[in-house]
Amino acid sequence: MNADTLTVRPLSGPDELALFCRLPYALNGELADDLARGRRRAGRMWVALRGGRLLARAAWWGRGSLLDVLDVDDALPAAERVDVGVRLLRAAREAVPGAGEYSRFVPPGWRDDPAVARAVEDRMAIARRAGARPFVERLRLEWRPGTPLPAPRGRLAFRPVRDAEELLDLMTAALEGTLDAYSRADLARMTAREAAVAHYEGEFARFTSPRGWWRVATLPGGEAAGFVIPARNDYNAIISYLAVLPAHRGRGYAGDLLGEGTRVLAHEGVPRVRAATDVANVPMADAFRRAGYAEFEREIVMTWRGDAGE
Incomplete structure (x- = not known):
């Protein structure tokens, strides 16, 4: 196989998870447990490879149509990052049928950090070129023990x-x-x-x-x-x-x-x-x-x- 050839394929099994996790993202730590518990399937986790280098990846959660992992190697030139991601996503979506959503977790101030903003915008551009459109941005919030509990006000x-x-x-x-x-x-x-x-x-x-x-x-x-x-x-x-x-x-x-x-x-x-x-x-x-x-x-x-x- 030519070392310059781009190979786009699903994972052959859970044993390829280490390959899939060569690109960083917040959900990487959950993927092994998801696979073990049936929340994900290796056949719905796709990679784009050139030689032994992972250039892009995509994964769907559960049996539904939620695409919640979409990454490219940020060291690639700008035009190539988006092009490789689009090639991967289009091929994967043909094999993972059904309308769906793309969900990306980002830091609260993601627009204020140029590197983070570029990475987010690249992934959004990939999804957009594959036919998706922006829908909503949501806050993710957390309460932790030690934070004072709101006291009942007695009105209800x-x-x-x-x-x-x-x-x-x-x-x-x-x-x-x-x-x-x-x-x-x-x-x-x-x-x-x-x-x-x-x-x-x-x-x-x-x-x-x-x-x-x-x-x-x-x-x-x-x-x-x-x-x-x-x-x-x-x-x-x-x-x-x-x-x-x-x-x-x-x-x-x-x-x-x-x-x-x-x-x-x-x-x-x-x-x-x-x-x-x-x-x-x-x-x-x-x-x-x-x-x-x-x-x-x-x-x-x-x-x-x-x-x-x-």
């Missing part, structure tokens, strides 16, 4: 969610006026009830953590004002979802709900609680910061779908 009472039907009713109502980009995309192509069911079945129904953690916030007369879903995913304790019902917005209840969800998880002794919200959702971002959550990362999402929820 909290009880467990009664059943799936109650939660679906609350989710449906809460979608009115939502600022969340994913929810807005869902509402562009389906009813609020359909969007609530899709979210419930796609995320909440899969959690193995206790449903007894889920909380409804009520006013003194018993009327529901909102709800919060503390949970554990495959990696961390999380605030999966939080919403104030439209009639009760503007009173700061998001902070009360967030405090309750955080207390539920803190009492379980978790090492951290993670959460995310859109950069543009300023009220929710402010609520997280007031509750002691610190921004540790951002996520940039691009999509190949007509709408992100498609």
